[in-house]
Amino acid sequence: MAFLSSRRRRVRLAPELDDQELGKLLKSLVATTRTGTIATTDLCVAQMSRVLEQDPGDWDRRTHRMDVLAGYLAGSHLPRAWATREPRSANALVLHAWTQVAQGRLQGHLEDPAGAVDSCLRAAELAPADPTPWVALLGVARLERREQSQVFGVWNEVLARDRWNREAYVNMLGYLSPGEGGSRLQVLDFVDSLRARMPANAPCAAIELTAQVHQYHAILDRGGVEALVARSHWSQLMAAQALDRAAHTWGQPGFLRHAKALADLNLLAYALMAAERRAEAGSVFEVIGGVVTAWPWRTGGDPVTEFDQMRQRATAGQ
Incomplete structure (x- = not known):
């Protein structure tokens, strides 16, 4: 039907993925901050606090919401204002530190690393069971290129609270990569160790495929003949096996249940097309629908355009 096909074609960049409460919050923050009233900050803080207090103990969902909010508010005054007004709010302290990390990734450095560390440690004291202060601190340590003993110490604090925390593994993968002072061998050892003990549908299940996509991008970035034959990367044993494992299971209804499942399915679709x-x-x-993630699609240009073009190529003739 024309109506259904037009709906299938409609795509959008959605950092919240399928988290409807988070999506409503992001839209509300835009509308609220545009009012320019004296009470704007108070209203925004109340909205953020309400969402972050939902689902207590669901660390996967909490980490996702912190990560998205921090990226959304990078450069905003709101997280600092909230932490200043409520210095004993773990939510405020973690979001403030995480936003600093998000901004630091854009700038290549942290403006106030000592302040970010202090926010994380104070939040950890206030909420000892919560892994998110330690995830934020791991982001700080990664940006600061701290020694491996320190970084692994922070990482272990996360895992003690949330064994398969997706963002912790993403940070460690980045920290161990050749581009950040690690090596390809360290990445392989890290991925092999994870795969040996991780449940197939754990929140961090995409780390192996993420590592392969990073390697594929490294080949493309080298240019020349290597870039022209980069597709052959996916026929090599480790890359092919990683892609096979994901392709055979992730799309099954209900197999992936974590908060960033749609982000992992975007990654899988990208790798399969590559x-x-x-x-x-x-x-x-088909499983993804029209929910687009910026990475990895942005490596080809505008992520929504790239996603839509690849989807049309994949479904041509079906």
């Missing part, structure tokens, strides 16, 4: 496995990619695109 490997020219269009039929399998088409099935994944």
Whole structure:
């Protein structure tokens, strides 16, 4: 039907993914901050606090919401204002530190690393069971290129509270990468160690495929003949096996249940298209619907345009 096909074609960049409460909050923050009233900050703080206090103990959902909010508010005065007004709010302190990390990634450095560390440690004291202060601190340590003993110490604090915390593993993968002072061998050892003990549908299940996509991008970035034949990366044993494992399970209804499942499915669709496995990619695109993540699609240009073009290629003739 024309109506259904037009709905299928409609795509949007959605950092909140399928988290409806978070999506409503992001829209509300935009509308509220545009009012310019004296009470704007108070209203925004109340809205953020309400959402972050939901689902206590669901660390996966809490980490997702912190991560998205921090990226959304990078450069905003709101997190600092909230932490200043409520210095004993773990939510405020973690969001303030995490926003500093998000801004630091954009700038290449932290403006106040000591202040970010202090916010994380105070939040950890206020909420000892919560892994998110330690996830934020791991982001600080990564940006600061701290010694591995210190970084792994922080990472272990996260895992003691949330064994398969997705953002912790993403940070460690980045920290161990050649681009950040690690090596390809360290990445491989890290991924192998994880795969040996991780449940197949854990929140951090995409780390292995993420590592392969990073390697694929490194080949593309080298340019020349290597970039022209970069697709052959996906026929190599480790890359092919990682892609096979994901392709055979992730798209099954209910298999992935974590907060960033749609982000992982975007990654899978991207990798399948890079490997020219269009039929399998088409099935994944159907599961995704129109929810687009900035990474990895932005590596080809505008993420929404890239996603839509790849989806059309995958479903052509179906």
